[in-house]
Amino acid sequence: MRAVLAPEALEAIVDVLRRRDWRVIAPTVRDKAIVYGEIASATELPVGWKDVQGPGSYKLERRDDEARFGYAVGPQSWKRELLAPSVRLLQIKRTNGGLEPVKDAAETKRTAFFGVRPCEVAAIKIQDRVLIGGKYADEDYLQRRENSFVIAVNCGEPAANCFCASMGTGPKVEDGYDLVLTEITGGTHHFVAEAGTDEGAELLAELPQQPAADADLTAAQTVTDAAREKMGITLDRSDVHDLLLANLEHPRYDDVASRCLACTNCTLACPTCFCTAVDDANDLSGEADDRLRSWDSCFTLQYSEMHGGGTRKETKSRYRQWLTHKLSTWHDQFDTLGCVGCGRCITWCPVGIDIREEVAAIRATQEAKS
Amino acid sequence: MGPTIAVWKFSSCDGCQLTLLDCEDELLGILGRVQIAYFPEATRAEIEGPWDLSLVEGSVTTPEEAERIKEIREKSGLVVAIGACATAGGIQALRNWANVKEYASTVYAHPEYLETLETSTPHSDHIAVDLELQGCPISKVQLVDALLAVLAGRRPNVPTSAVCTECKRRQTPCVQVLGTPCLGPVTQAGCGAICPSFARGCYGCFGPKESPNTVSLAKRWSEMGASEDQLLRAFRTFNGYKPAFREESARHGG
Amino acid sequence: MAQTLTETAGSLEAMTPVPYAVTAKRQDTYDTWTLELEPVDGAPIVPGPGQFNMLYAFGVGEVPISNAGNFETDERLVHTIRAVGAVTKALCAAEIGTIVGVRGPFGNTWPIVEAKGKDVVVVAGGIGLPPLRPAIYHVLKNRKDYGRFALLYGARTPTDLVFLDEVKSWQCNYDVDLDITVDVGDTDWKGKVGLVTKLIPPAQFDADDAQAFVVGPEIMMKFVAQELMNRDLPAESINVSLERTMRCGVGLCGHCQIGPTLVCRDGACYTWDKVEKLLAVKEL
Amino acid sequence: MADETRTIKTDYLARVEGEGGMLIRLKGNEIEEVKLNIFEPPRFFEAFLRGRYFTEAPDITARICGICPVAYQMAACNSMESVCGVKVEGQLKALRRLLYCGEWIESHALHVYMLHAPDFLGYPSAIEIAKDAPEVVETALRLKKIGNHIMTVVGGREIHPINVKVGGFYKAPSKAELEAMVPDLEWALETSLETVKWANTLDFPDFEMDYEFAALDAGGVYPIEGGERFVSNRGLDIPIDEFYEHVVEEHVKHANALQGHMKERDSYLTGPLARYALWYDLLSPEARGAAEGIGLPKVVKNPFKSILVRSVELVEACAEALRLIREYEQPAEASIEVVPKAGAACGASEAPRGTLCHRYELDDKGIILDATITPPTAQNQPQIEADLRGFVGQFMDLSNEELTLRCEQAIRNYDPCISCATHFLTLEIERT
Numbered sequence A: 001m002r003a004v005l006a007p008e009a010l011e012a013i014v015d016v017l018r019r020r021d022w023r024v025i026a027p028t029v030r031d032k033a034i035v036y037g038e039i040a041s042a043t044e045l046p047v048g049w050k051d052v053q054g055p056g057s058y059k060l061e062r063r064d065d066e067a068r069f070g071y072a073v074g075p076q077s078w079k080r081e082l083l084a085p086s087v088r089l090l091q092i093k094r095t096n097g098g099l100e101p102v103k104d105a106a107e108t109k110r111t112a113f114f115g116v117r118p119c120e121v122a123a124i125k126i127q128d129r130v131l132i133g134g135k136y137a138d139e140d141y142l143q144r145r146e147n148s149f150v151i152a153v154n155c156g157e158p159a160a161n162c163f164c165a166s167m168g169t170g171p172k173v174e175d176g177y178d179l180v181l182t183e184i185t186g187g188t189h190h191f192v193a194e195a196g197t198d199e200g201a202e203l204l205a206e207l208p209q210q211p212a213a214d215a216d217l218t219a220a221q222t223v224t225d226a227a228r229e230k231m232g233i234t235l236d237r238s239d240v241h242d243l244l245l246a247n248l249e250h251p252r253y254d255d256v257a258s259r260c261l262a263c264t265n266c267t268l269a270c271p272t273c274f275c276t277a278v279d280d281a282n283d284l285s286g287e288a289d290d291r292l293r294s295w296d297s298c299f300t301l302q303y304s305e306m307h308g309g310g311t312r313k314e315t316k317s318r319y320r321q322w323l324t325h326k327l328s329t330w331h332d333q334f335d336t337l338g339c340v341g342c343g344r345c346i347t348w349c350p351v352g353i354d355i356r357e358e359v360a361a362i363r364a365t366q367e368a369k370s
Numbered sequence B: 001m002g003p004t005i006a007v008w009k010f011s012s013c014d015g016c017q018l019t020l021l022d023c024e025d026e027l028l029g030i031l032g033r034v035q036i037a038y039f040p041e042a043t044r045a046e047i048e049g050p051w052d053l054s055l056v057e058g059s060v061t062t063p064e065e066a067e068r069i070k071e072i073r074e075k076s077g078l079v080v081a082i083g084a085c086a087t088a089g090g091i092q093a094l095r096n097w098a099n100v101k102e103y104a105s106t107v108y109a110h111p112e113y114l115e116t117l118e119t120s121t122p123h124s125d126h127i128a129v130d131l132e133l134q135g136c137p138i139s140k141v142q143l144v145d146a147l148l149a150v151l152a153g154r155r156p157n158v159p160t161s162a163v164c165t166e167c168k169r170r171q172t173p174c175v176q177v178l179g180t181p182c183l184g185p186v187t188q189a190g191c192g193a194i195c196p197s198f199a200r201g202c203y204g205c206f207g208p209k210e211s212p213n214t215v216s217l218a219k220r221w222s223e224m225g226a227s228e229d230q231l232l233r234a235f236r237t238f239n240g241y242k243p244a245f246r247e248e249s250a251r252h253g254g
Numbered sequence C: 001m002a003q004t005l006t007e008t009a010g011s012l013e014a015m016t017p018v019p020y021a022v023t024a025k026r027q028d029t030y031d032t033w034t035l036e037l038e039p040v041d042g043a044p045i046v047p048g049p050g051q052f053n054m055l056y057a058f059g060v061g062e063v064p065i066s067n068a069g070n071f072e073t074d075e076r077l078v079h080t081i082r083a084v085g086a087v088t089k090a091l092c093a094a095e096i097g098t099i100v101g102v103r104g105p106f107g108n109t110w111p112i113v114e115a116k117g118k119d120v121v122v123v124a125g126g127i128g129l130p131p132l133r134p135a136i137y138h139v140l141k142n143r144k145d146y147g148r149f150a151l152l153y154g155a156r157t158p159t160d161l162v163f164l165d166e167v168k169s170w171q172c173n174y175d176v177d178l179d180i181t182v183d184v185g186d187t188d189w190k191g192k193v194g195l196v197t198k199l200i201p202p203a204q205f206d207a208d209d210a211q212a213f214v215v216g217p218e219i220m221m222k223f224v225a226q227e228l229m230n231r232d233l234p235a236e237s238i239n240v241s242l243e244r245t246m247r248c249g250v251g252l253c254g255h256c257q258i259g260p261t262l263v264c265r266d267g268a269c270y271t272w273d274k275v276e277k278l279l280a281v282k283e284l
Numbered sequence D: 001m002a003d004e005t006r007t008i009k010t011d012y013l014a015r016v017e018g019e020g021g022m023l024i025r026l027k028g029n030e031i032e033e034v035k036l037n038i039f040e041p042p043r044f045f046e047a048f049l050r051g052r053y054f055t056e057a058p059d060i061t062a063r064i065c066g067i068c069p070v071a072y073q074m075a076a077c078n079s080m081e082s083v084c085g086v087k088v089e090g091q092l093k094a095l096r097r098l099l100y101c102g103e104w105i106e107s108h109a110l111h112v113y114m115l116h117a118p119d120f121l122g123y124p125s126a127i128e129i130a131k132d133a134p135e136v137v138e139t140a141l142r143l144k145k146i147g148n149h150i151m152t153v154v155g156g157r158e159i160h161p162i163n164v165k166v167g168g169f170y171k172a173p174s175k176a177e178l179e180a181m182v183p184d185l186e187w188a189l190e191t192s193l194e195t196v197k198w199a200n201t202l203d204f205p206d207f208e209m210d211y212e213f214a215a216l217d218a219g220g221v222y223p224i225e226g227g228e229r230f231v232s233n234r235g236l237d238i239p240i241d242e243f244y245e246h247v248v249e250e251h252v253k254h255a256n257a258l259q260g261h262m263k264e265r266d267s268y269l270t271g272p273l274a275r276y277a278l279w280y281d282l283l284s285p286e287a288r289g290a291a292e293g294i295g296l297p298k299v300v301k302n303p304f305k306s307i308l309v310r311s312v313e314l315v316e317a318c319a320e321a322l323r324l325i326r327e328y329e330q331p332a333e334a335s336i337e338v339v340p341k342a343g344a345a346c347g348a349s350e351a352p353r354g355t356l357c358h359r360y361e362l363d364d365k366g367i368i369l370d371a372t373i374t375p376p377t378a379q380n381q382p383q384i385e386a387d388l389r390g391f392v393g394q395f396m397d398l399s400n401e402e403l404t405l406r407c408e409q410a411i412r413n414y415d416p417c418i419s420c421a422t423h424f425l426t427l428e429i430e431r432t
């Protein structure tokens, strides 16, 4: 099911969903960045804003139109909604010498993610594979995931650090959404909408709309084609798996370690990084123990700590772990790459380390050798 | 009867021990499970040592303090150093770059009454410390967790990673990327990343994280327009005497 | 979309510990204890040889510990634990009747059934013996199905040898070529002194038709594997068990990665050809 | 008998901030010596401040005292802004006042219930009170927590807040964030009114002193976060910039601190008793009502009754916080721009325990050339010793034990902060 929507129809989307008592999470402007937050009206979207991104830099600027989605991805990702930064897995109570594990009641409220970019849809699919697709599933993630409803938005204006085209995850979403919008700002400002699921179609049917003609679909395709063109291919994924595994001791890792802060920003900003820690927190009486799961990162020393010390003491090994995991060993572990080309790790690295450049540097010496 | 706890003050502002009294929700619960043996800020009562746990606030700045910490070590099961003063020498360690004795003798008729050492040093320079809680002041959450961990025989949850981890978990857009220099990437987590959440760069009050790459961060600050003076001061404030910060400040003069 | 997710999702109960009572306890060395555990209610879990459980000490935390039980005759969980940190200390301090939490069994199993008809070489370093015990019992129980059985056991000092009486009883009661050595002896020690690798050249097995099972510190496994390969045992026939920090034990937390593999999911048992290159890289 | 020497002594004063002791020597009926011994080691703050950038002063001086960091931050800001010729006004000033109310609530609740009350109730500490009367301590903790919560919301955290900056704040809280505190503050207001009544049930020694009360004049409001003039009930009325022309500091042998004196005058008193006596008419109706309700006169001369006045100020801080929140509108900018200028100026604020004055001299690049800080306890120290003399003179018949306890209590009347008092000893730093 397809349709053409006027910008005002976005308000209807929010309306319909809120009337169903769903939470609507969407991009909004806060703290000088575009972040996700619950909205009550489509007017809270970042109307007429764009982002200017560079390695380690991000700035919001005004656009000369009223685009609702005229920016790329910001500091946050939908990971915050699905693999929450910190949750209590369970509480274990001591009862007359015994142990009683108690789980919190499941949250059942549905949540619409409004404005999910193609790379983010891809990232959610990757986390699905990791967190619920194996032999064991993360219960909290599954619950949140089941309650989610994805309204995707195709990309017309990639930021400087975007490379989804290289990773095959954008700028046009292929599947994994309930509803997808393509924003067209040239001429009359409008959206081309397409349902991806029955639920998406149900929502679309409730919106004020015009039928979509072939020309509209072509126009939408032009938007994403232009975006793809603009990005070009900056990371060759075809050979990257073997390239990195063949160069585990590459001197480039010493070079990057001199710049890398091991601050964890890249991993925690990344929409696919899934590592977590489980810690215990006793209550005051000493009779109950909360087992808390929170975001962790392979860039910390404690991450790899065994009795007797860390496995990856040097920043160099931590960076190598991350880079090879993203682009190489993730594939061995989960049959997919761990990077969707969203560029967050580049933008939100406080010293602007660029994953594409690091790969290119390793590739350059490899090619020189052969 | 729970374990005995003694709270000791050395050269400090009292803020870290006040943190214990500031645990309003937890204080009575904790007091129900331990015996306060010595805590003059809160009580006149005293229980003689040895003590199971000593919380030590403040740095060592006088000969008396240098002796006292040894005695406390001998009489305590566990010694936990709390705060930047106790773990790094604190703000008063700025004296370590000045000549205290010389000045005191030119100004005071009886400098011997001052009884102050040339340096302000952390307890780990004097004794073996079992656990350090960094921070100026320490975090309430970490303090309560450490006490409960001791009671449970658990390892305290003291992450040695960067403030950035907390920034990201609380979803604060990185202020450094937005243009405000931030010490978060080289500073140990624990505060909850307060400063960036108030649109200000971290100023390092929790001291260095493990393997801090201060050189790279300082280089970035320079690119962002920070002067050498600014860099020197940034690394030489509340935890300036901790080796990683001390070495970095030295790279920027002084 | 929601429905399809639930249908295909993996098992959900993996993170909830099941209460088990400590029913027997034995001190093996100055820092190592063996606990026997039985479920407080319900049927016991049945691990395979080589699998581990996540053991939870109340209020202290959870750690991976290998199964060391004799599954051939006994349903009780047996864990031999060396007290090195908070959790293992708490577990070792557990008294009879103490309730601990158990999750598992996790990880893969030793290819011991697949080794049928072949010679078996077991090389254990110190506390590496208990994780091999289930496999050893399988061989002993089905002794006639296997060829020669060499058991090479080394430890740092005589006091670090565990299960010594039991090991010696195997030698008496079954056809086992037992050889024991310690790195550093003491006045009472009458046996061999030297690294466990020295026991390999004289060991009796047919390199063309043998399977080796090796557990010990990583560095020991490296040298043992090398020594076994020097005897022309192919790397594919050498099995080792790896150790990395684990927070979940079920492939969700990411901590136990070594390059392309997750130890909790793809291991902890590996054939040497799969891991040799990985372990050769410093801090991988 | 008449010549017998008697020593009243406490080596380490409990339930005060910092390290100090007390020594009183009597020969017969003659008081030979009264000393408030301050052995808290000097920390040389004024020396460290030299060479630092002017914007650092609020963060650095906060570390003089963990109990009243906001007082330091405000005095530092006031002083720096005065040097640079800017004035923080409107909602930003109101936010500062609100933050400060948080500190007053926290500090006063702590002192009234946990540091001072045990003296009146005959307990070594609030920990023991909690065993017999947990509700009293629970009340104290909840009040304290509400004060701390204000500091957390406005300042980022309760000890050494991070949001205070020369020129205002790094980030202004939203109205909604402040309004969320209203229910708690309403409870706190009610409870502080009860606190006044409860404190009035305590027994007070019959003792009065004839004080010179000194406090800031905040120009028509009860002085908290600042004030342009320093005034007293004996005719002192000076612009704060002239503070050091009237107050001299002296290094006495028994203290690692300098003591403040007013030139050509005796000791004077700053703090709740002084603020209350000078500015009674500026108290909120709630606070005045509370005072009237227990028949508290407009001037209180019995230092032991400072607990009553402190409770009245607790009411004031709660009522004021509520008013500030009701009238709050989030300012468009969280701070005003402050360009450094060469010059020198004083700035002051009313710490829970009294007037705190800072003076800075800057060069044209904003580098601090000179810093002087005079905390309330340093100013009160001569007065504390005077109180002890007066009290011992009048109650000489008490047993040694009783007299020691009472003298300690007389010191705690001031809620002295010894950590604050010892940053003084100045030190030249030669930078190479």
Ligand SMILES: Cc1cc2nc3c(=O)[nH]c(=O)nc-3n(C[C@H](O)[C@H](O)[C@H](O)COP(=O)(O)OP(=O)(O)OC[C@H]3O[C@@H](n4cnc5c(N)ncnc54)[C@H](O)[C@@H]3O)c2cc1C
Residues within 6 Å of the ligand: A302, A303, A304, A305, A306, A307, A308, B155, B156, B157, B158, C052, C061, C063, C064, C065, C066, C067, C079, C080, C081, C082, C083, C084, C085, C086, C087, C088, C089, C127, C130, C131, C242, C243, C244, C245, C246, C268
């Ligand atoms: C598959 C497998 C099988 C094993 N089998 C056995 C066995 O049969 N017998 C045996 O004795 N041992 C076995 N081990 C080793 C055992 O798991 C470790 O000795 C144990 O984890 C040590 O835990 P601890 O808390 O006692 O020690 P600690 O040194 O206190 O902690 C060790 C681990 O806990 C983590 N940790 C705990 N608290 C924190 C914290 N606050 N912050 C960060 N990290 C923290 C660390 O990351 C570190 O990895 C096995 C390990 C693996 C992986």
Ligand code: SF4
Residues within 6 Å of the ligand: A266, A269, A270, A271, A272, A273, A326, A338, A339, A340, A341, A342, A343, A344, A345, A346, A355
């Ligand atoms: S690795 Fe970087 S570019 Fe790739 S998905 Fe993660 S954050 Fe985005």
Ligand code: SF4
Residues within 6 Å of the ligand: A263, A265, A350, B163, B164, B165, B167, B168, B173, B174, B175, B176, B177, B182, B183, B184, B185, B193, B196, B201, B202
């Ligand atoms: S704001 Fe500072 S602490 Fe936070 S992520 Fe950025 S660099 Fe790290």
Ligand code: SF4
Residues within 6 Å of the ligand: B163, B184, B187, B188, B191, B192, B193, B194, B195, B196, B201, B202, B203, B204, B205, B206, B207, D162
């Ligand atoms: S962000 Fe930095 S300076 Fe601010 S409170 Fe935390 S550790 Fe201290």
